[in-house]
Amino acid sequence: MSNAPVYGVGAEFKSATDLYHAAEVVRDKGFKWWDTYSPYPIHGMENAMGTGKSWVSMFVLGGGMTGFTLGISLESLTSIPRPEFLKDIQSGWLLDLFYPLIVNGKPYWALPAFFPVMFELTILLSAFGAIIGMLICNILPRLNHPVFNWELFCKRASDDSFFLIIEAADPLYAEEETKKLLEELGGTQITVISK
Amino acid sequence: MAHGTTSVNANSPDYIAAAKQVERPPLVGGGHGFHWITEKICSIIECDTPRWWWIAFFITGAISLLVPLSLIYLVSTGIGTWGLNHPVGWAWDITNFVFWIGIGHAGTLISAILFLTRQKWRTSINRAAEAMTLFAVICAGIFPAFHVGRVWFAWFLAPVPQANAIWPNFRSPLLWDVFAVSTYFTVSVLFWYTGLIPDFATLRDREVKVWKKKLYHILSFGWRSSNRQWKHYEMAYLCLAGLSTPLVLSVHSIVSFDFATSIVPGWHTTIFPPYFVAGAIFGGFAMVLTVMLPFRKIFGLEDLITEKHIDNMCKIILLTGSIVGYAYLMELFIAWYSGNPYEKYAFWNRALGPYWWSYWGMMICNVLIPQLFWVNKFRKNVVAVWIIVWGPNIGMWYERFVIIVTSIHRDFLPSSWGMFKPALNDITLFVGTCGLFTWLFLVFIRFLPVIAIAEVKGVVPEADPHFHGKEDPKGGHHV
Numbered sequence: 001m002s003n004a005p006v007y008g009v010g011a012e013f014k015s016a017t018d019l020y021h022a023a024e025v026v027r028d029k030g031f032k033w034w035d036t037y038s039p040y041p042i043h044g045m046e047n048a049m050g051t052g053k054s055w056v057s058m059f060v061l062g063g064g065m066t067g068f069t070l071g072i073s074l075e076s077l078t079s080i081p082r083p084e085f086l087k088d089i090q091s092g093w094l095l096d097l098f099y100p101l102i103v104n105g106k107p108y109w110a111l112p113a114f115f116p117v118m119f120e121l122t123i124l125l126s127a128f129g130a131i132i133g134m135l136i137c138n139i140l141p142r143l144n145h146p147v148f149n150w151e152l153f154c155k156r157a158s159d160d161s162f163f164l165i166i167e168a169a170d171p172l173y174a175e176e177e178t179k180k181l182l183e184e185l186g187g188t189q190i191t192v193i194s195k
Numbered sequence: 196m197a198h199g200t201t202s203v204n205a206n207s208p209d210y211i212a213a214a215k216q217v218e219r220p221p222l223v224g225g226g227h228g229f230h231w232i233t234e235k236i237c238s239i240i241e242c243d244t245p246r247w248w249w250i251a252f253f254i255t256g257a258i259s260l261l262v263p264l265s266l267i268y269l270v271s272t273g274i275g276t277w278g279l280n281h282p283v284g285w286a287w288d289i290t291n292f293v294f295w296i297g298i299g300h301a302g303t304l305i306s307a308i309l310f311l312t313r314q315k316w317r318t319s320i321n322r323a324a325e326a327m328t329l330f331a332v333i334c335a336g337i338f339p340a341f342h343v344g345r346v347w348f349a350w351f352l353a354p355v356p357q358a359n360a361i362w363p364n365f366r367s368p369l370l371w372d373v374f375a376v377s378t379y380f381t382v383s384v385l386f387w388y389t390g391l392i393p394d395f396a397t398l399r400d401r402e403v404k405v406w407k408k409k410l411y412h413i414l415s416f417g418w419r420s421s422n423r424q425w426k427h428y429e430m431a432y433l434c435l436a437g438l439s440t441p442l443v444l445s446v447h448s449i450v451s452f453d454f455a456t457s458i459v460p461g462w463h464t465t466i467f468p469p470y471f472v473a474g475a476i477f478g479g480f481a482m483v484l485t486v487m488l489p490f491r492k493i494f495g496l497e498d499l500i501t502e503k504h505i506d507n508m509c510k511i512i513l514l515t516g517s518i519v520g521y522a523y524l525m526e527l528f529i530a531w532y533s534g535n536p537y538e539k540y541a542f543w544n545r546a547l548g549p550y551w552w553s554y555w556g557m558m559i560c561n562v563l564i565p566q567l568f569w570v571n572k573f574r575k576n577v578v579a580v581w582i583i584v585w586g587p588n589i590g591m592w593y594e595r596f597v598i599i600v601t602s603i604h605r606d607f608l609p610s611s612w613g614m615f616k617p618a619l620n621d622i623t624l625f626v627g628t629c630g631l632f633t634w635l636f637l638v639f640i641r642f643l644p645v646i647a648i649a650e651v652k653g654v655v656p657e658a659d660p661h662f663h664g665k666e667d668p669k670g671g672h673h674v
Contacts, residue, residue, distance in 0.1 A: 020660035023422075039229060039397070040653040041425035042660055051423060054430035060438070074354055078362040096356050106366050116371035116449050120378040123442045127382040127435060131389065134431035138424045141416035148419075157420045158397040158649075160229035 005195040007146035008034075009178050010153065010165035011187025016042050019162040022185040023048040026164065029181070033170035037153070037163040056133040063129020064122050071118035080108045150193045165193065222316055222654045224498035229652050232499070236644050236651075237401055239494050244641065247493075252637050258630025265624040266341060274344050276620040282606045283615035288338040290595040291625050293450055293471075295335035295632075296376065297591060299383070300443055300472070301479020302328030306386060307439035310432075316507055318650040319499045323490075324483050325387045326643070330635040331482070332380045334628040339372070368452040375449040382442055386435045392418050392428070393649040447475045454598065461541035461602030464529070470522035477515035477561070478591030480508050481584040486633075488581045490640055499646055502575060509574040512587060516565035519594075523562065537607070545601045549614065553597050560590025 013019040016038065023036050027050040036042075036049060046052065082098040100108050135141070147165060148154055157163055164187060166178050179190050204210060223232065269276050279286050302324035309317040343349050352373045354363050363370050395415035402408040418424070448468035455467040484505070491500045530542040545554045564586030573579045600615050639645070656662055 015662075016658055016660045017662055036422045037420045038422060038425070039233075039420060040393075040649045040658060041429050042422060042658070043653075044660060045422045046426050048660070049422060051426060054427045056427050056430040057434055060434040075365045078354070079365060099362055101361075101364075103364050103366050110366050113366040116368075116445070116452075117365055117374045119445060120371075120374040120442075123438050123445075124378040124381060126438050127385050130431040130434040130438070131385050134389070134427050135416065137427040140418070140424075141413070143412060143417040145417065145419060147421075154400055156400075158393065158400045158418075159233045 006168045006175070007149070007193045007195045008165050008167035008169075008173070009175060009182065009190065009192050010147075010150060010163055011182035011185070011191075012152065012156075012189040013162040013164060013185075013187055016162060018186050019164060020045065020048050022164055022182075022187065025185055026166065026181075029172065031166055031170050031172055033167035033173075035165055035167075037147075037157045037165070039158050039160060054137065056130060056137055059129040059133025059136070060126045061129075063132075064126035066129075067122040067125030068118060070125070071121035072114065074121075075114040075117055076109060079110070146193055146195050149195075150191055152189055152191070153193075220501065220503045221656070222319070222501070222503070223651060224501045227498060228655070228657065232651050232655070233397060233401070233648060235496070235499065236646050236648050237398060239640070239645060240398070240642065241401070248637065248641060252634070255630045255634035255637060259627055259634045260630075261623045261627030262337065262631055265620050265627055266337070268620055269341060269624075270346060274342075276618060278616050278618035278621050280613070280615075282611050282613050283600055283604050285342075285599050285603065286615045287596075287617050287621040287625060288342045289453075290592065290599050291628065292335050292338035292342075293595045293599075294478070294592045295331045295338075295628065296379075296450060297447065297471075297475035297595075298479045298482045299328035299331040299335070299379070300447060300475035301483050302326070302331075303379075303383060303386075303439050303443040304476050304479065305483070306390075307436040307443065310436040311440055314507075315654045316504050318654050319496075319501075319646050320483065320487065320504060320508075321650070322387075322390060322643075322647045323487055323640075323645050325383065325390070326639045326645075327479075327483060327486060327636065328383050329380070329387060330632050330639075331479075332376065332383065333635070334632050336376065336380070337624075337628060368449065368456050371449045372453060375446045379442060379446045382435070382439055386439055389428075389432060389435060390647050390650070391643065392416060393420065394644045394647065396420060397648050398644070444472055447471045454602075459602050460535070460537040461545070461598065464526065466522055466525060466529075470519065473515045473518040473522070474561075474591060474594060477512060477519055477565075478587050480512050480515070481587035481591070484508055484512075484580060484584045485588060486636055488577055490645065492577070494645075496646070499651060505577065505580055506574050509568045509580060512565050512584065513568040516561060516587065520562035523558065541602055541605070544605055545597060548601065548605070550597065550601045550604070553593050554601070557590050557593035557597050560586040561594060564590070 011022075013022060019036055019038065020042060023045065026034055027048065036045065038045075042048075046054075077097050078099055079101075080098060081100040086098075102108070104113075106113060147157075153163055164182065164185075166173060166182070168175075172178075175192065179192075182190050227235075277286070277288060279288070302321075305317050305324040306321045309321075340346060340349055343352075352363055352370065363373075392415050395411050396418035399408055399411035399415055402411055448471065451467035451471035454462035455464060457463060487500065488505075491497065527542055527546075530538045533539075545551075564583060567573050567579075567583050573583060604614055605612050652658060
């Protein structure tokens with residue numbers, strides 16, 4: 001086992017407070033490839049770890065703008081007469097796109113009446129943006145991961161325990177020193193995790 | 196305060212006693228820790244199927260079979276197997292549609308609006324309430340889909356290029372409804388599933404059967420409970436809550452546009468959107484309590500869904516019920532004040548016409564009965580709460596019946612007046628959807644965690660990284 005490639009070294013902490021303070025120290029030491037694990041999101045952990053803000057919100061904005069554009073163009077194009085510069089197109093699905101009808105005595109381009117569909121499509125695609133953005137940022141789905149090689153972790157990380165794992169990929173990683181650091185921070189069950 | 200100009204000794208017994216008095220009751224009772232929460236909620240799924248569950252499963256399953264049976268009869272024979280006819284072309288089907296869709300709104304309110312307003316007590320009820328939303332929307336969708344008459348043409352509602360080149364009418368509230376309800380359902384599913392991801396991971400880590408472990412692993416997308424993941428997860432959750440809030444308000448507003456944009460006296464009112472939204476939340480919370488109180492008792496979840504939770508929900512019912520009562524009175528006032536004889540007649544006819552019993556049933560169930568929640572004793576008594584919430588449950592159905600049927604059964608010309616009587620097929624379909632709703636809920640409580648495990652863990656005192664032991668009178672908030 002000792003010759004197997006090493007993913008990193010991990011330690012168990014007994015409370016959120018301990019993990020939080022350990023994370024602050026690991027952050028200040030300048031580690032880059034490490035992570036903390038807890039059964040629920042710990043408030044303020046992104047500051048203790050120095051990971052910064054999540055930009056999933058940008059995916060939401062992108063989804064929302066796509067939805068809005070889709071909504072307004074779908075409603076407008078199917079309701080207005082064919083514009084002059086497209087008059088020559090005689091084939092393809094553009095033929096069916098423009099279909100001006102007067103309904104309810106409203107103008108062809110009735111923006112107030114178009115509002116609900118625009119709004120709903122904006123929300124719909126924003127919501128998909130949030131989920132897809134979250135999965136992309138987290139690189140999920142990913143079913144196989146070295147942390148699952150640690151039996152204790154598998155049993156308790158989603159139940160009632162707190163873990164900190166420093167990866168071997170980190171430039172500051174040195175097996176013995178990192179183990180010692182985790183021990184000084186109050187970590188127990190310090191384990192070398194194989195890849 | 197300890198750092199203010201007046202010196203207060205935070206360790207004096209007087210201070211500690213005073214702090215204890217104003218302390219809020221804990222959201223998880225009994226001082227339980229993380230492992231207890233996991234154990235309690237997962238054991239509901241992992242234990243052997245209780246006998247009562249099988250009995251309830253078969254009874255409600257049999258009732259929900261009425262849905263396909265009624266629909267087969269309806270489609271094969273014709274829409275005339277419902278009691279609809281001129282002038283009452285919208286009757287039980289639209290009543291039931293609005294009734295079910297309204298029930299769903301409480302789930303989204305709990306999951307989204309209470310999240311944005313940081314009401315932490317939502318965590319132990321949001322999973323079940325969101326599930327209720329989905330099942331209610333499924334029941335709701337059946338009615339308009341078959342009300343179109345020739346259901347095999349229902350796809351005309353989708354904006355796809357067709358052979359006859361006609362597009363849906365984007366200026367029509369009925370089409371807005373299609374977009375609103377389908378968006379609502381989709382976003383509710385996404386929101387609900389996002390909440391389930393970490394809980395699937397918890398179930399996976401406890402499971403011993405390999406195939407089940409693999410299934411939960413796939414369902415959780417391989418969730419690792421890492422705080423780098425939690426960061427993105429929380430942002431996605433926050434954004435979904437922010438999106439669902441205007442969405443839920445828009446859905447029932449758009450449902451009310453079906454009525455409000457017409458010229459029918461009794462429907463053509465600007466008060467409808469807020470009045471419908473308040474009514475939806477009112478009826479939805481009543482349904483949340485109706486389904487939640489029994490399973491809280493059966494599974495012994497009193498420490499997770501505490502008296503405080505029930506108390507809060509009763510107060511929301513009281514508030515929204517009073518808003519609904521105000522809207523009823525305002526409608527009557529405007530009918531008189533507008534000086535419009537048709538409007539005046541519509542409301543006179545509602546209260547004193549042939550359907551007077553439904554109007555007064557609605558008034559008693561929605562306006563009077565919930566006022567009992569002013570009394571602390573009723574809010575604290577689980578049995579009393581469960582009985583009282585049947586007021587709004589029944590009253591909100593009556594409300595939609597009153598709005599729809601009484602407004603159109605008297606047309607502008609007395610020669611077009613008529614009455615509506617439900618046919619057997621109306622009744623079987625509605626009863627069938629009630630069975631379907633309960634059946635889906637039973638399946639849910641057997642196979643998925645009824646309480647959001649990860650979220651509840653986040654609201655116990657030890658979850659705070661600044662927590663310094665249970666005896667700390669200042670809580671966890673050092674400066």
